[in-house]
Amino acid sequence: ETGVTQTPRHLVMGMTNKKSLKCEQHLGHNAMYWYKQSAKKPLELMFVYSLEERVENNSVPSRFSPECPNSSHLFLHLHTLQPEDSALYLCASSRQLQGGSYNEQFFGPGTRLTVL
Amino acid sequence: GEDVEQSLFLSVREGDSSVINCTYTDSSSTYLYWYKQEPGAGLQLLTYIFSNMDMKQDQRLTVLLNKKDKHLSLRIADTQTGDSAIYFCAAGKRGGYNKLIFGAGTRLAVHP
Numbered sequence: 001e002t003g004v005t006q007t008p009r010h011l012v013m014g015m016t017n018k019k020s021l022k023c024e025q026h027l028g029h030n031a032m033y034w035y036k037q038s039a040k041k042p043l044e045l046m047f048v049y050s051l052e053e054r055v056e057n058n059s060v061p062s063r064f065s066p067e068c069p070n071s072s073h074l075f076l077h078l079h080t081l082q083p084e085d086s087a088l089y090l091c092a093s094s095r096q097l098q099g100g101s102y103n104e105q106f107f108g109p110g111t112r113l114t115v116l
Numbered sequence: 117g118e119d120v121e122q123s124l125f126l127s128v129r130e131g132d133s134s135v136i137n138c139t140y141t142d143s144s145s146t147y148l149y150w151y152k153q154e155p156g157a158g159l160q161l162l163t164y165i166f167s168n169m170d171m172k173q174d175q176r177l178t179v180l181l182n183k184k185d186k187h188l189s190l191r192i193a194d195t196q197t198g199d200s201a202i203y204f205c206a207a208g209k210r211g212g213y214n215k216l217i218f219g220a221g222t223r224l225a226v227h228p
Binding site for chain 2: 004006031041042043045048056090092094103104105106107108109110
């Protein structure tokens with residue numbers, strides 16, 4: 001699936017570094033999501049942007065800062081992370097619809113983050 | 117709160133049928149999904165079922181929904197080694213953006 005791309009695919013960073021994860025969707029969607037997937041927990045929804053506005057922030061620490069400059073791009077800015085933040089970070093997108101229509105989420109391949 | 121539960125592991129012989137089970141707590145869920153994740157990859161939607169249906173079949177895949185018990189299952193007929201992956205059950209609601217609640221995933225191992 002190349003509709004949702006994520007870069008980089010792998011990232012190793014120290015606890016004092018600042019880095020950013022990038023997600024881009026080519027599907028004409030207007031809702032984008034960040035998930036965290038770790039060995040200890042199932043998929044955790046972190047942030048949701050709908051029509052470029054943040055509509056959900058699930059008690060995520062402030063060391064994670066999302067940015068959605070337009071409906072095709074989503075960033076996750078990282079600073080002063082902890083080793084327990086090491087995980088696979090998945091981006092997804094979907095169409096926001098009125099009423100009860102079905103709207104599938106399409107996932108990117110993820111960024112494997114390791115914090116040393 | 118909303119929760120989705122799955123068994124963590126399933127091992128089957130190649131050619132047999134696999135059945136992966138899932139339970140969810142939110143009775144207002146309108147769509148139930150099955151996603152597949154292969155090593156090093158993101159999640160790929162396999163199939164979904166609307167809450168007013170009790171069965172959906174798509175080639176080797178059969179989804180059964182018991183809305184009363186809030187139980188969902190995915191049956192894979194003639195399981196192949198290429199089916200080895202993690203399968204996630206997810207529950208969502210209609211309209212707006214699509215907030216999904218995922219289970220922990222069931223790791224399916226297919227052996228000869």
